[in-house]
Amino acid sequence: MHALPEDHTGVRIARLRRERHLTQKALSDLARVPYSTLTKTEQGVLPATPHVIAACARAMRVEVATIVGQPYATELRADELDVLIRPIREALDVYDLGPDPDIQARPVATLSEEAERLCAAIRAGEIKQAASTVAGLIEEATTAAHMAGTREGWLTLGSLYRTAYDIAAKLGFPDLAQLSLARMDWAAQRGSNAIVGAIYQYMRALTYLREGEYRIGQRLVKLGLSTLEQADASRERSVVTGQLHLGGSVLAARAHNGDLALEHLGEAKRIAGETGEAAKTHWLAFGPTNVRVHHVSVLAELDQYGEAVEATEGLTIPKDWPKSRTSHHHAEVARAQMWTNKLEASFQSLLLARKAAPQQARYHPTVRETYAGLEAAHRRLPETFLSYGSWLGPVGAR
DSSP, X not given: OOSSOTTOHHHHHHHHHHHTTOOHHHHHHHHTOOHHHHHHHHHTSSOOOHHHHHXXXXXXXXXXXXXXXXXXXXXXXXXXXXXXXXXXXXXXXXXXXXXXXXXXXXXXXXXXXXXXXXXXXXXXXXXXXXXXXXXXXXXXXXXXXXXXXXXXXXXXXXXXXHHXXXXXXXXXXXXXXXXXXXXXXXXXXXXXXXXXXHHHHHHHHHXXXXXXXXXXXXXXXXXXXXHHTTSOSOHXXXXXXXXXXXXHHHHHHHTTOXXXXXXXXXXHHHHHHHHOOBTTSTTOOBSHHHHHHHHHHHHHHTTOHHXXXXXXXXXXXXXXXXXXXXXXXXXXXXXXXHHTTOHHHHHHHHXXXXXXXXXXXXXXXXXXXXXXXXXXXXXXXXXXHHHHHHHHOOSSOO
């Protein structure tokens, strides 16, 4: 048996609670989580939802990564990803040192093409490929940007910082993700680009979404929308505006503010009707498909799992859609299906998440929590279920 080991997420919540000398009732009150939900989550009877995890993390003043057991060190070592983290940290630390005399940087235009290729690799779910390349490119682009002093140079560097953020966020290094975002903002300001600045606020809002700070996240969405007012009207601006509304919809839903979530979703739907599919515009995957995918997410975050499953009917993911986003969607569908007792369908969705982007799925907390929830009923699932667990690795702290 691979899931629900002695140190699953519920056990970690209980241990952190006891370390802070809190009773279950006290934590329930602080986190505003129903007492029965908390006790069953600690026991492993109920899988931990993102809302419960974030609420408990906020109440106990720890990072969400601590509760879900990230980073998953065993898998990182097995995939030879652990050794790639420190070079990224070091590359982020030389941002203000000017040109490195030991680096002969290629032209900014060439580096810009390399940055775009890394964005594509991340969206294709090729985390290791991006992680093994980004540190060297950041160092080279830092020198190039300081030497050229041009808008394109700074925005190319900003794009590479964004890739560093994507890698850190997906692998469960929140401190590195925050540092990458700070560097992205630094570069975006020098590039004087309101649209890139708004994308920075969007990604920053997602960081607060993961940490359960929904009010701050919503303020960042508003700031991003305000920043976009400085840009000329264009399809590009509309795409980023729509994506900010999608981010706002999930933030509101996880805060259980259904009215605000649907308001954001409605505005995003209106904009998507004008832009059409724009998956490669700043690699945000915006368009009618993403609006429908976020509708599923919103319903699930509002604990309306049955409605979330129904919302997937007739939803077809385009073949050229980013594999990373496709995998994330299947993971969320799997969670909703599990909560509605559609166990075999849930496992099939986990398989789809792995097929779309295996490296991402392996490190996705929702995949791991859903697998843990399904494990208790594994006798009703096919034999391949346990082999999935062997691939995923122990769903516990390392």
